[in-house]
Amino acid sequence: MTKSSTRHRLSKWTVTIALTATIGLAVQAPAVADTFPSKPIRFVVGFSAGSSVDTVARIVAEGLRTKYNWNVVVDNRTGANGQIAAGELQSSQPDGYTMLISNSSTITVNPLIYKKLAYDASQFVPVTAVVAVPFILTYNPQNTRLAGVKTLADLIDRARQKPDELMYGSAGNGNLIHLASALLCSSAKVQMRHVPYRGAAPMQTAVLGREIDVSFDTTSAVPLIKSGNLNALAISAAERWPDLPDVPTVAEQGYPGYDVSFWVGAFLPPKTPTNVVKTFNEAFKAVTEDPKMRTLLSQQGRIMMLTSDQFAEKIKTETERNATIVKDAKIEIE
Secondary structure, eight states: OOHHHHHHHHHHHHHHHHHHHHHHHHSOOOOTTTTOOSSOEEEEESSOTTSHHHHHHHHHHHHHHHHHOOOEEEEEOOOGGGHHHHHHHHTSOSSSSEEEEEEHHHHHTHHHHBSOOSOOGGGSEEEEEEEEEEOEEEEOTTOGGGTTOOSHHHHHHHHHHSTTTSEEEESSTTOHHHHHHHHHHHHHTOOOEEEEOSSHHHHHHHHHTTSSSEEEEOGGGHHHHHTTSSEEEEESSSSOOTTSTTSOBTGGGTOTTOOOEEEEEEEEOTTOOHHHHHHHHHHHHHHHHSHHHHHHHHTTSEEOOOOHHHHHHHHHHHHHHHHHHHHHHTOOBO
């Protein structure tokens, strides 16, 4: 991917937000105040039932049902890191009855590494982020290759002593876990070998089996860390994770500005009127303020309600950062 094409894609986010505002004034929008919705709303999810994205979608769907009596159906269209579901949103009518519940990789990584996509994420209308989840840098304390490693600084020193010998895993080539690891290596100026797996679960199994040395795992690793089967070296986000208050962030350990999180957010089709976007943003906000739903969502991640404009700016910033990581790590998928 050329530098100019990356700039072109990124700049389209700004244009999209401006166009969305204009369309909201120029197009006769649905009368959302009293008659919306008059039929079931479909949440399209690009990941399987039980995944973090799916779980967040179902919690919000239940919240909308109990608070507003809206009928929301979760439609799992799995495959290709969310591409199939995103393609479904691309071709949907901008009437508020189809919404994509997506993770950050589908929106801020796929457009940078795939030459062909069935969607243009820059055309989607961002509604809000819902939760943000950090990664946890883990290793097996029984791994003899890491004997004596207790801190992130120890790991970096070991990697400097043995360039390109230590191995880090990911949930797939180009996955956000891959990018988080590549950014750490780049920031620390060390070389470790990348070993991709088909998902976070087999990656975690590989760390437990000492097949690889380290990985940025999901929060599913917390019980394994508390039981002593895995050790945690760092949290990838800007803040510590409440379930592991004694584990410092990467930024705290000498890499200021390091902040990589996995978020789940909501998107509407291209050209959706602004009053529809506002209706959903306010509805999602009300759901996250309900004590029961807030408790359920907090189990999935840190609640992060944003306005549509704030979410669009976050996406733009993260995509620019990811573009730099992808370029430096020479990541590309046909």
